[in-house]
Amino acid sequence: MIIRSVLAVLLLAACTSADPAPQQTAAVPIDSPPPGELGSAARGAVFAREQCAACHAVGDDGANPLAGAPPLREISRRYPVEQLEEAFAEGFVTTHSAMPEFVLDAGQNRDLIAYLASIQED
Template identity: 35%
Template sequence: MRRGLSLSALFAALTLFACSKTSEPPVAEAPPVAEPVVTEQDEMIGRGEAIAETACASCHAIGAETESPHPYAPPFSLLDQVVDLGTLKQTFTEGINTDHPDMPNWQFDQIDIDGLVAYLESVQAGASE
């Protein structure tokens, strides 16, 4: 019984604490118009960019760069001249497996693949022309 008592005392203290928290005056919220509009597409591109930075940038030029750190790795901005971006999702789903021994063979989650491909499409040199 002692144990039960001390537990309920603790619970009461916690409740008090929680109540004192909520009785603070609310913090003014920024008007919704000030929020930047982030579309689902932007989020996917951002996800892909983060993956490219960590997993690909050691060999491939990412972003608008056209010179890759690895001499044989195609710059991502020129990738549509090397591969069909439309079939790239399929390729990534099966696990990239080029003949080149330098190119690691990954297995990505579908959402990461979608992000990567969205990102790659967004950085194609000819994409906005």
């Protein structure tokens, strides 16, 4: 619960006052791995590109499309990536109009965590 609140505050603080037009996001059909299986960084990369790349730099380099949005490769500077699982599962909401609410299923959650872990800067 604390991580969810911290995530919402950080995402809100990271965004600039120049809101781009809100984007409609559709659920991304990603095949979920069986329960207990580790996530797929490749599937997590697909999710990140399709759902996060409009504002965040999603790769291991590159600039953010939206100034002030944190690059996904720097998330671990703020909190341990593996601790985001609860926030992703419960859903997180910000008051920034361009940041959609995401509630990830277990497979998407494992996949996104695996991807984020794979791109973190040292």
